[in-house]
Amino acid sequence: MIDKAYDILKGVFGYDDFRLNQKQAIESILEERDTFVLMPTGGGKSLCYQVPALCLDGLTIVISPLISLMKNQVDALKINGVSAEYLNSTLDMDVWNEIYQNVVDGNVKMLYLSPEGLASQKIKNLLKISNVSLVAVDEAHCVSQWGHEFRSDYMTLGSLRDLLPNTPMMALTATADEKVRQDIVTNLRFNNPLELVSSFDRSNIRYEIKPKDNGMKQLLEFLSNHKGETGIVYCGTRKRVDQVCEKLREKGRNAFAYHAGLSDEDRSMAQDKFEKEEDIIIVATIAFGMGIDKPNVRFVAHMGLSKNIESYYQETGRAGRDGEAAVAWMVFGLDDLVRNKGFLDRSDAQGVYKEIASAKIDSMLSFCELTTCRRKYLLSYFGEEYPQDCGNCDCCLNDFETHDATLEAKKFLSTVFRTGQTFGAKYIIDVLRGSKDEKLLSRGHDQLSVYGIGKDTPAKEWNFIVRNLLFREVLQYRSLEYRTLGLGPKAVGILKEGESFEVNRPLKKANGSFNKVRKTIEKDGVHDVLVEKLTDKRSALAKELKVPPYQVFSNKTLIDMASLLPKDEVEFLEVHGVGEKKCQKFANDFLPIIAEFNQASL
Ligand code: ADP
Numbered sequence: 001m002i003d004k005a006y007d008i009l010k011g012v013f014g015y016d017d018f019r020l021n022q023k024q025a026i027e028s029i030l031e032e033r034d035t036f037v038l039m040p041t042g043g044g045k046s047l048c049y050q051v052p053a054l055c056l057d058g059l060t061i062v063i064s065p066l067i068s069l070m071k072n073q074v075d076a077l078k079i080n081g082v083s084a085e086y087l088n089s090t091l092d093m094d095v096w097n098e099i100y101q102n103v104v105d106g107n108v109k110m111l112y113l114s115p116e117g118l119a120s121q122k123i124k125n126l127l128k129i130s131n132v133s134l135v136a137v138d139e140a141h142c143v144s145q146w147g148h149e150f151r152s153d154y155m156t157l158g159s160l161r162d163l164l165p166n167t168p169m170m171a172l173t174a175t176a177d178e179k180v181r182q183d184i185v186t187n188l189r190f191n192n193p194l195e196l197v198s199s200f201d202r203s204n205i206r207y208e209i210k211p212k213d214n215g216m217k218q219l220l221e222f223l224s225n226h227k228g229e230t231g232i233v234y235c236g237t238r239k240r241v242d243q244v245c246e247k248l249r250e251k252g253r254n255a256f257a258y259h260a261g262l263s264d265e266d267r268s269m270a271q272d273k274f275e276k277e278e279d280i281i282i283v284a285t286i287a288f289g290m291g292i293d294k295p296n297v298r299f300v301a302h303m304g305l306s307k308n309i310e311s312y313y314q315e316t317g318r319a320g321r322d323g324e325a326a327v328a329w330m331v332f333g334l335d336d337l338v339r340n341k342g343f344l345d346r347s348d349a350q351g352v353y354k355e356i357a358s359a360k361i362d363s364m365l366s367f368c369e370l371t372t373c374r375r376k377y378l379l380s381y382f383g384e385e386y387p388q389d390c391g392n393c394d395c396c397l398n399d400f401e402t403h404d405a406t407l408e409a410k411k412f413l414s415t416v417f418r419t420g421q422t423f424g425a426k427y428i429i430d431v432l433r434g435s436k437d438e439k440l441l442s443r444g445h446d447q448l449s450v451y452g453i454g455k456d457t458p459a460k461e462w463n464f465i466v467r468n469l470l471f472r473e474v475l476q477y478r479s480l481e482y483r484t485l486g487l488g489p490k491a492v493g494i495l496k497e498g499e500s501f502e503v504n505r506p507l508k509k510a511n512g513s514f515n516k517v518r519k520t521i522e523k524d525g526v527h528d529v530l531v532e533k534l535t536d537k538r539s540a541l542a543k544e545l546k547v548p549p550y551q552v553f554s555n556k557t558l559i560d561m562a563s564l565l566p567k568d569e570v571e572f573l574e575v576h577g578v579g580e581k582k583c584q585k586f587a588n589d590f591l592p593i594i595a596e597f598n599q600a601s602l
């Protein structure tokens with residue numbers, strides 16, 4: 001049977017090998033065992049049920065909560081020649097009935113349903129009379145009250161067992177801690193399931209985090225290394241979204257805004273464009289992302305701190321689902337910290353919940369301030385041990401210089417103390433640097449012994465030190481609103497007990513060239529001009545078929561095509577991501593372009 005699975009993998013999907021745990025999941029279903037699959041986003045969950053669906057006789061049911069994504073998934077299957085359909089409330093009655101009849105007649109191999117759809121008697125009858133060989137429950141964490149996306153209609157899924165007592169079930173999710181996992185297995189009434197838990201690591205995502213000095217300028221610099229690539233830029237507020245979006249458009253980028261303040265039409269226009277186009281940037285508040293399935297998002301940029309590590313991991317996880325190199329980039333500043341703590345202060349959170357939320361903000365900041373492997377920290381936050389340094393985060397790629405900043409720390413703390421712990425960082429730095437500012441002079445602060453004692457240290461450097469002092473609780477905010485600084489619990493150690501204060505600063509290394517390196521690796525031995533022509537062809541076909549370009553072929557497929565230079569259909573089938581159906585469908589569109597190129601380069 002597993003041979004058949006390999007044939008389907010190659011013949012239908014055009015892939016040579018299974019990824020980690022895919023084969024085990026498929027084998028388990030073929031042995032009719034209930035199976036739980038935990039894989040990170042982009043890990044390749046869909047194949048875990050799509051391949052057995054095609055191996056087995058009869059019908060596979062896929063339960064999915066996101067109605068908006070069903071069409072997308074079904075289209076992608078159809079283009080590979082799989083008879084897949086969906087039944088949900090978005091369909092006209094006539095179409096609905098026609099598909100229903102097709103299922104009854106046994107002409108459908110995979111049927112996608114929403115959990116609420118399952119409640120209807122008509123669907124229940126359909127399941128009873130059809131030969132259902134597998135039920136796959138996607139986004140299975142929705143079944144758990146512990147999960148962050150609990151849906152009450154998922155609770156009824158357990159009753160599928162009464163309806164289909166002998167059919168194996170598969171549950172799939174990317175977000176499940178131990179409690180959620182138990183809930184899934186219990187609520188779906190799994191029988192001695194095989195539990196497959198993959199690492200949460202997204203090894204193709206590179207983490208890169210920098211202190212903010214001029215966010216917009218830093219973003220533009222980052223984007224200049226990502227020309228022609230698709231990505232998401234997250235901002236903290238709607239206003240900032242609009243500003244950043246406008247700036248990017250000014251710079252000639254194909255950027256669109258997405259936030260709750262826009263009309264429904266504008267929002268769905270942006271989302272639709274993002275799904276269909278290449279070389280597009282969505283600038284968004286975190287409202288954007290749910291239900292985004294685009295595999296070739298090359299970067300996710302954050303213009304400020306995420307709310308917590310969980311959100312950060314979810315947001316950055318939207319990059320690189322296709323397994324190709326992608327970057328999660330972030331700039332963070334003290335203003336973000338103030339904003340996030342401010343939100344918390346104004347929220348209803350009380351007592352222990354407030355403490356937890358506050359600790360989560362702190363973990364996020366600790367993550368940013370790391371000088372050791374970021375991946376290690378992230379995975380350990382999710383309870384996973386990562387044995388070595390990853391070599392694919394800025395901390396691993398940079399060297400750090402340790403600087404003894406005890407003297408600067410003392411100067412700063414003294415100034416905070418002597419000005420009465422009632423001013424913000426900028427004012428303190430002004431005093432230290434001997435500013436002639438009117439306000440400062442009128443208060444007589446130029447008479448203090450600390451006035452001007454820090455003039456040899458640039459303001460930017462002082463800001464860096466302040467961030468470190470705050471982060472390690474040597475300083476603390478007395479008022480978040482006015483950002484006035486006071487001495488923190490750790491100040492006394494430095495002022496009175498002779499403790500030293502060290503800061504780590506990244507040394508500039510030939511590091512920004514990562515993207516260039518990636519490009520040369522990707523395109524080594526590949527002909528750029530040809531890739532461009534193949535890409536144009538893909539766009540034209542996608543338009544004609546009304547599907548996103550990546551459903552025709554992924555970038556990886558086009559690049560592979562341009563390096564293998566297939567001459568006929570047999571060779572075309574060798575290309576990554578080309579199955580039999582796509583070969584039949586598209587060989588005649590792409591082979592002539594390659595032939596013409598070969599001719600021209602003779
Ligand atoms: P998930 O649902 O886990 O986020 P998907 O099922 O959408 O991930 O798969 C992510 C991408 O990886 C898709 O583009 C898919 O075609 C591709 N993929 C999955 N399995 C394989 C494989 N064995 N070989 C090559 N590509 C694969």
Ligand code: ZN
Pocket residue numbers: 372373374375376389390391392393394395396
């Ligand atoms: Zn690392």
